[in-house]
Amino acid sequence: MPYTSIRTSLQRQCLGLCFVIFSTLSHAQPAGYQAAIDSARSLVERMIAFNDIPGLAVSVSVAGKMVWSEGFGYADLEQQVPVRPDRTRFRIGSVSKPLTAAALGKLYDEGKVMLDTPIQVYVPAFPEKRWPVSLRLLAGHLSGIRHYRGTEFLSNVRYNSVSEGLSLISSDSLLFEPGQQYAYSSYGWNLISAAIEGACGQEFLSYMQQAVFSPLGMGLTTADYTDSLIAFRTRYYEKTEGGAIINAPCVDNSYKWAGGGFLSTTEDLLRFGQAHIHPGFLSDTTLNLWLRPMKTTSGEPTNYGMGWAVQLDGTGKKWFGHSGGSIGGITQLLVYPEDEVVVAMLTNSGQVDYGDTHYRIAHLFMGTPIPHQPLDEAALEPYPGDYLLDGDTPARVSMENGWLFYSRRGGLPILLAPAKDGSFAPLSGNTIHQFRHRPEGGLEMVIEVPGRAIRITGVKQ
Known part of the structure; x- marks a missing residue:
């Protein structure tokens, strides 16, 4: 389908004003955080101007309470529908991986999966490879399963089941002996979702709703069905080399629900991040295991646990989170567990440079300044x-x-x-x-x- 230009240069000049006019607040802001909110808003506006983003939502929670939630710009430029963080649904890309990891964690808590047994225990139809592959290695991107190839990221083919999506990699050889290298793979999560089906005895998307979305109150998180009308789903945009904003190409993410196929809101993602700060949704044992960075067989750290990036930031504070890139959307979910700060940001453009905006926002709400050594x-x-x-x-x-x-x-x-x-x-x-x-x-x-x-x-x- 050819791209369709959706606005003129005059509309481009007006967009900055529209961000001010249609910026929406879903909740009253706590007075104690007003200075942090004002500074954070300036960072977001700087990022929007730098990238020329059509629509963006950001939400922040501290100690389990949402302290800032705001929408900027449009979910639909043509109809001038403003972004609302409490209901606008964006593509979250690879932030789907932590969601899927949570479902795997529930099964692990219930004793229904083992992390180091061959994957064929749960997916008998998956062909054996030269070396055995396990759930732990898959979730840590250590399995040797390949990532996207060629134009697969632009797939517009409908896959009616997890097993159909798995067919993309079932005949491929492993890239290396599992454990020896860290190699990011969204397709590895296809195999995890098939294992979830085998372990729980129901369809993957059904189990995600039952085990993760419903218990956490994530009422607007769902699979990105292209054959259904989904209320409050944003339009998707990209930019040409000349900088014009256009409709993103049509894609069907049914080939990778688990690794990059969900829609969500920033406020739903806040709930999800908050659920991983303290035991409750997951047991203490599982939470610690999921948020423990893995290493290769040679001892090289990967800074990645079970579906989560995990490491220390530039000031020595621990964080875990995930980014997500998709056609028509870039996502950031960031959690600072010691300060109990969660930041969720979503855009409806597939070409966005966040820089360190989400980290700087998190530090603003921690209440402690970034350490500044007395340098001349x-x-x-x-x-x-x-x-x-x-x-x-x-x-x-x-x-x-x-x-x-x-x-x-x-x-x-x-x-x-x-x-x-x-x-x-x-x-x-x-x-x-x-x-x-x-x-x-x-x-x-x-x-x-x-x-x-x-x-x-x-x-x-």
Whole structure:
């Protein structure tokens, strides 16, 4: 189906005003958080302007109470339907994985699944491979099951059952011996959903409703059926190379319900995140196991548990969460368990750079500022400038009010929090940045991934 342009350049100029006019609040905001809300709103508006996002919802909870929930822009640009965080349903992409992991956790609590037995115990029809594959390895992206290939991400084929979707990978060989490498795979979750069916004796989507969505009050979370009318479902948008916003291509996510096929709202995702801070929905044993980062057989950390990314952020605080990319939607779900802060953000554009917006929002609601080492701005002055990473990737370091910011390929700048050893780290905690003087002269920025043999060097231009 050809893309259809949906607005003119004049409409583009008006969109910023519409964000102000149609910004919607679903609940009164607690007065004690007003300063955090004002600062967070500014961060969101900055992100919207940078990406030209048609519609966005954000919700935040602290200690189990929602303290901010707001919609920006439109769920439907043509009909000018404003986003409402309490009901607008967005594609959540790979945030579907933690949802599916929760269903697996319920079965584990009930003693209906074992994590290390061959998957054929639950899915007898799945062909045996060169090495056995288990639920633990599948949930941790250590199984060797492949990810998308070619244009599969754009599939518009209807699959009527989990087993039909599983046919995409059933005849494929494993990429490596399970456990040896971390290799992200949405298709591995197809196999998990088939195992859930085998263990519980009912259809996967039915069990998700019974075991996860209904108990947690996630009344607007559902599969993204393309053959049904779904109330409050947003339209999906993308941008052309020239920057025009257009309707996203039609896709059918029935081939990957478990790994990337659900719709939800930010407020439903808040409920889901809150349920993983304390035992209750899942047992203490299961919750700790699901949120424990795995390692490869060689001991290399993966920063990923059972369906959740888990690690320390750039200030040393533990977080777990997941991002989700889909055709016409980018999602972030972030949980800081020690501070009991949950942030959920959803957009209806498939091309969005969040930068560190969700992390900075979380820190605003923690009530404690990001640690700021007493650095002399004069000492930082050599660092800002343009860099080339590994000789060909452009990056930039800038300074604002005594803080360093980093951007790559013209992306949204992210804050670099200083550490006592003189290094810097983004709030995600994914990398460590160090600035060094080169023996041959000039300055270089060395970027490393903690615990992993990944190192990128950028030379200042």
